[in-house]
Amino acid sequence: MKYISTRGQAPALSFEDAMLSGLAVDGGLYVPETWPQMSAADIAALAGLSYEDAAYRVIRPFVGDTFSDDELRGILARAYGSFRHPARVPLVQTGPNEFIAELHHGPTLAFKDVAMQLIGQMFEAVLTRRGERVTIVGATSGDTGSAAIEAFKGLEAVDVVILYPHGRVSDVQRRQMTTPAESNVHAVAMDGDFDDCQARLKDMFNDAAFRGEVKLAGVNSINWARVMAQVVYYFTTAVSLGAPHRKVSFTVPTGNFGDIFAGYVAKRMGLPIARLVIATNQNDILHRTLQSGAHRKEGVVPSISPSMDIQVSSNFERLLFDLYDREGEAVAQLMAELGQQGGFVLSQGALARLRAEFASGACSEAETSETIRMMADTTGEVLCPHSAVAVKVAREQGASGVPMVALATAHAAKFPDAVEAACGQRPNLPPHMADLFARPERVTRCANDLTALKTLIREKIAR
Ligand SMILES: *Cc1c(COP(=O)(O)O)cnc(C)c1O
Numbered sequence: 001m002k003y004i005s006t007r008g009q010a011p012a013l014s015f016e017d018a019m020l021s022g023l024a025v026d027g028g029l030y031v032p033e034t035w036p037q038m039s040a041a042d043i044a045a046l047a048g049l050s051y052e053d054a055a056y057r058v059i060r061p062f063v064g065d066t067f068s069d070d071e072l073r074g075i076l077a078r079a080y081g082s083f084r085h086p087a088r089v090p091l092v093q094t095g096p097n098e099f100i101a102e103l104h105h106g107p108t109l110a111f112k113d114v115a116m117q118l119i120g121q122m123f124e125a126v127l128t129r130r131g132e133r134v135t136i137v138g139a140t141s142g143d144t145g146s147a148a149i150e151a152f153k154g155l156e157a158v159d160v161v162i163l164y165p166h167g168r169v170s171d172v173q174r175r176q177m178t179t180p181a182e183s184n185v186h187a188v189a190m191d192g193d194f195d196d197c198q199a200r201l202k203d204m205f206n207d208a209a210f211r212g213e214v215k216l217a218g219v220n221s222i223n224w225a226r227v228m229a230q231v232v233y234y235f236t237t238a239v240s241l242g243a244p245h246r247k248v249s250f251t252v253p254t255g256n257f258g259d260i261f262a263g264y265v266a267k268r269m270g271l272p273i274a275r276l277v278i279a280t281n282q283n284d285i286l287h288r289t290l291q292s293g294a295h296r297k298e299g300v301v302p303s304i305s306p307s308m309d310i311q312v313s314s315n316f317e318r319l320l321f322d323l324y325d326r327e328g329e330a331v332a333q334l335m336a337e338l339g340q341q342g343g344f345v346l347s348q349g350a351l352a353r354l355r356a357e358f359a360s361g362a363c364s365e366a367e368t369s370e371t372i373r374m375m376a377d378t379t380g381e382v383l384c385p386h387s388a389v390a391v392k393v394a395r396e397q398g399a400s401g402v403p404m405v406a407l408a409t410a411h412a413a414k415f416p417d418a419v420e421a422a423c424g425q426r427p428n429l430p431p432h433m434a435d436l437f438a439r440p441e442r443v444t445r446c447a448n449d450l451t452a453l454k455t456l457i458r459e460k461i462a463r
Pocket residue numbers: 110111112143221253254255256257258259260307308386409410
């Protein structure tokens with residue numbers, strides 16, 4: 001399996017190289033040259049398998065010869081052995097034909113773990129084989145940083161440095177990043193806001209000398225391996241509900257479009273998905289795009305579902321590539337317009353295809369809180385605000401006779417203030433994290449300054 005860039009100007013790479021490089025050299029995102037197919041019999045054969053065994057069958061065609069069969073099985077066992085639920089992604093029924101898939105049973109209680117745990121083990125295996133060591137540097141507004149730290153902590157071939165905006169992440173999120181004791185984990189509290197952290201991260205990646213010196217690598221949400229990991233739970237969930245003999249719909253709380261794009265991939269591979277619904281909070285660029293055909297940036301308005309507070313969705317580029325018949329030049333043109341003019345208008349053909357594949361809905365702050373309250377009252381399920389956005393939109397978009405699955409992307413205890421304000425219950429951390437507030441913290445404060453950051457990283461990774 002080869003990977004090609006959505007902008008058509010970068011060399012095709014193997015899975016291994018696409019994973020290690022993240023972004024293509026032409027600025028595009030890597031996608032598989034073709035979508036592997038699973039027949040109805042292949043899908044039916046997933047019934048009753050463990051999550052890891054099902055993942056093996058779904059992922060195998062994407063990784064090509066990067067891993068042997070045994071290596072891939074070992075990687076999956078180590079990745080998902082860290083999950084606290086034997087089903088890994090369990091399904092809960094909340095109404096007639098209405099379900100919630102819980103993606104938050106990983107080590108940091110958010111769905112980012114599903115992909116990060118896998119990519120951590122894949123990096124370790126590839127780098128160990130090559131005899132290389134890299135420095136993973138990431139910027140986070142909360143969930144991704146802790147997921148990366150949990151995925152890479154204690155690994156031999158990797159240092160992980162996470163920048164977060166000082167004083168601007170929740171206490172739970174901060175402690176998840178500052179309490180791991182492993183010596184290859186380096187949490188950095190940077191002065192400024194999340195955009196400053198991202199800007200300095202970008203500066204470091206653009207500094208070729210530094211990039212080479214510390215062997216900088218990234219695992220942000222555009223990394224193909226992360227999207228691939230997320231394809232699996234669409235299959236396992238749909239099969240639990242009767243696929244391939246019955247169609248299933250999904251509603252996905254969407255930010256960077258990685259999660260729902262994985263659903264689209266599952267559909268391309270042959271999974272009978274009836275509706276794929278994009279659920280956004282008040283930052284609704286994608287919902288507006290579906291309604292009007294115009295994809296236009298607006299400022300970010302902070303919400304109680306902060307992991308979906310985005311201006312543009314980086315993985316949407318992967319969908320554009322398919323909507324435009326996989327013509328890299330057309331995608332490059334649209335992305336240039338987005339950069340220079342703050343938006344673009346989809347062609348009639350592309351818009352028609354987009355609407356054929358997806359539906360969408362937006363959820364206000366008040367509706368999010370009301371959904372948390374209503375679900376706690378009527379089902380006993382205490383949802384995080386992101387998951388509530390999905391449930392609200394799922395209820396509007398569900399069709400009779402087709403099971404509708406809303407994806408629950410974080411545990412309520414990660415957002416205790418918003419949840420308590422909505423439903424009066426303060427969600428508790430699960431037992432394995434109950435002592436989070438008693439663990440010692442380890443973090444380095446740093447100015448919003450490239451030179452200072454580079455010096456800090458050199459010191460941290462010296463051994
Ligand atoms: C990252 C995240 C999302 C959004 O997922 P995308 O793949 O960026 O669309 C939703 N909910 C939570 C809790 C997240 O951490």
